[in-house]
Amino acid sequence: MTGLRARDRDRHLPARMGDGELVPPTDAVVLQLVRERLVADGADAPVSLEQVHARWKLGVAAATCYSVRWADGHERWVTWKKHLSGKARRHEASLAERPWRASMEHRLRPAVLLEDGSQLVAFPRDRVLRGLERALDDRRTIRWIKELDLFAPDDVRRRRSRFEALRYKPERRAVLRAHLSLKSPDGERAERSLGVRVLEPEEAARIAEARSLLAGAEGLRTPRLEGADLEAGILLEEWIDGSSLPADPLLTAPRVGAALARLHQLPCGSLEAASPGVDSSLLLRLDPDLHAEAVRLLASVPPVRARCLVHGDQHAGQWLEVEDGSLALLDLDALRGGEPEEDLAAWLMDVHLEGGPVAQARELLVEAHQAAGGPELDPRRLDQLLLRGCLLEAANTLRRMEAGAEARARALLDDAARLEGLARLTPVGSLTLPVPEGFEPDDVVRAEARKDGRLVLELRHGGGTRHFGRPLDGDWEELTLDEDEDLPGRTRLSMDDLLGWRPGRRAAGRSDDGARAVKVVRPKRLPALAERFTRVHRALGEDHPDLLVPAVLGSDAKQGVLELAWCEGTIPSLDDRAAWRGVGRAVHALQGLVPTEGLPLHGPEEELEVIETLGMRQALAGLELPLGIEGVHVDLTDQLPALRERVAVHRDLHDGQLLSTPRGAIGLLDLDLLSAGPRELDLANLSVHLVLRAWQGRASVDAAWEARSALLEGFREAGGSVDLEALGYYERTTALRLVLVYRMRPRWLSLVPGLMDLARTGVRREACRA
Secondary structure (H helix, E strand, C coil), rough: CCCCCCCCCCCHHHHHHHCCHHHHCCCHHHHHHHHHHCCCCCCCCCCCEEEEEEEECCCCCEEEEEECCCCCCCEEEEEEEEEEHHHHCCHHHHHHHCCCCCCCCEECEEEECCCCCCCEEEECCCCCCCHHHCCCHHHHHHHHHHCCCCCCCEEEEEEEEEEEEEEECCEHHHHHEEEEEECCCCCCCCEEEEEEEEHHHHHHHHHHHHHHHHCCCCCCCCCCCEEEEEEEEEEEHHHHHHHCCCCCCHHHHHHHHHHHHHHHHHCCCCCCCCCCCCHHHHHHCCCHHHHHHHHHHHHCCCCCCCCCEECCCCCHHHEECCCCCCCCCCCCCCCCEHHHHHHHHHHHHHHHHCCCHHHHHHHHHHHHHCCCCCCCCHHHHHHHHHHHHHHHHHHHHCCCCCCCHHHHHHHHHHHHHHHHHHHCCCCCCHCCCCCCCCCCEEEEEEECCCCCEEEEEEEEEECCEEEEEEECCCCCECHHHHHCCHHHHHHHHCCCHHHEEEECCCCEECCCCCCCEEEEEEEHHHHHHHHHHHHHHHHHHHCCEEEEECCEEEECCHHHHHHEECCCCCCCCCCCCHHHHHHHHHHHHHHHHHHCCCCCCHHHHHHHHHHHHHHHHHHHHCCCCCCHHHHHHHHHHHHCCCCCCCCCEEECCCCCHHHEEECCCCEEECCCCCCCECCCHCCCCCCCCCCCHHHHCCCCCHHHHHHHHHHHHHHHCCCCCCCCCHHHHHHHHHHHHHHHHHHHHHHHHHHHHHHHHHHHHCHHHCCCCC
């Protein structure tokens, strides 16, 4: 009757795990309680019941749902629930005292509070699903169906129509079938059906929005959404007749893989991804050591990003074979943004739980998915999500109070551990960064490993920052600008005017009169820095319409001090498409006007050397590198692009180096790394940083993608040409370099897996959704 998978339950499980107050009564006791306390006056008593659903939250609540039967075949659901907090008593009036609204035979009272604080609730009374009784009010629902004009010119006859309850998860959702009797204008009668889904109103609104995105699916059959009462949380959908798929996954895998490919070709709009958590309290109570291992493994799985539309609750029971031989995908309540590997992993997890041939089914599923034009799949990601599925199911089997749950959970945790090597996880949780005593990793603003293995950190403290250094074999020492002997020009800067300082490298500030920017570097680096600013400023002139570089106002070679004209402006917003077109024109101006003679050369080999150097320094400092980074570096080494020509490139161009100035030009602030290199390099740096800023919450991914498009438009409008293959290559090298940069910033460690994905694939719209 429920449509849910039949499971054997073990009511004693909570007691064995130290939660004896939440042990459900025996079936016999529940049946007796229903007969004595819940049967309506004058109604017959039920003769039997069967447990169909169970849910337990350690130390909080437990609920079991029963299919209660009468001698004449009538069935109703009854839920036993107990909250240790006493929530049932607080909601007693709302559940028990309201009169029934549903137009159905009521042999039971709505609810009763028992002496031990538990409660019996009769379907369709439900504290959360407020629209359930409304849906079963045949007068109102039939009137609504008529108003929607779904079967015109036929009329829906209320008295001959009926509603059948199919599936029910207390306080989660209910699925009904409306058997409708139609009468045509000429008197002919017919039978039609609609599906009726009842959810929390907010959840119903989310689902209705998600289902609107299915309109673009070609070759994928899903129930059409016919109507929505979002205030009540009721969705009406097309009823599709069909039969279940064969039980053999090797027969169904190719068809399911091809059908899912059509779903995964759809964009997910603004729908967010979801990375479900594990109720680790149950695993902790089962075995502390296994719990610790599960937490470690789960933390290692990168969070899901919204790349395409996904089903979100995929298993064999979600498919119907329709009369014409096609497949229909059902139960769209979990539809959301996500990764295509999610649905495939969930389907294969179902095969695994049923003891089926996972390896062969996987091969057939993936092959069919790719052949049907689905997004490119990452085998490692599929393994990661299978690993996550094992951990989720380990907790769920306990939560559902299944018979044999303890042994089943242990076996699933073992399965997850075996998958770890195949998944080649980027263990974000292991990428720890040592910090001085009294600080937390999230206090780190910037960190770098020097060539001698020394770590240098900038840490938040109060309203400002403090700096610390640690030799390879030594203790932390606080660093101050006053003692930075590598920067003799530091005396020209006051702490009040200091804009930034990288110990031993450089410092920047503003003069007392506010008219000049002051840059302090090691004295031996000053001539090259001054020459670069002079070279670019001379090439552009004072009034270039697209690009502004501050003029050199003075320098002190002995002290390593460079004074530049102050540039007013603001960092371009990702939402400002016009500004990013201007950035594209500015990049073209830098490349087209600035001569490259005498500049350091920087091509694809040098780009890879920078990444290798960063990794070697971090390894020397005793830091663990993200797994898989060496493989991506090797892959990039094998795919070096041809270098058509060398132009002037910034080499580290991102939004923080740019200003939108009052006169409309783009100001460029930092020329320390100016080189002669490929024209796509700066565009690639900007492109990846735009996605990164969206992931950091500064704008939506859609806004970042529009800014990237505007950047390339502006570059082309100014006369530039872009080799898309080369652009993709340098986007990958940029992302790989940023993997190492953000590996050193604990606050943003969650971005490392996404950056690794970009390093593998380049910047594609579906790969950028966070």
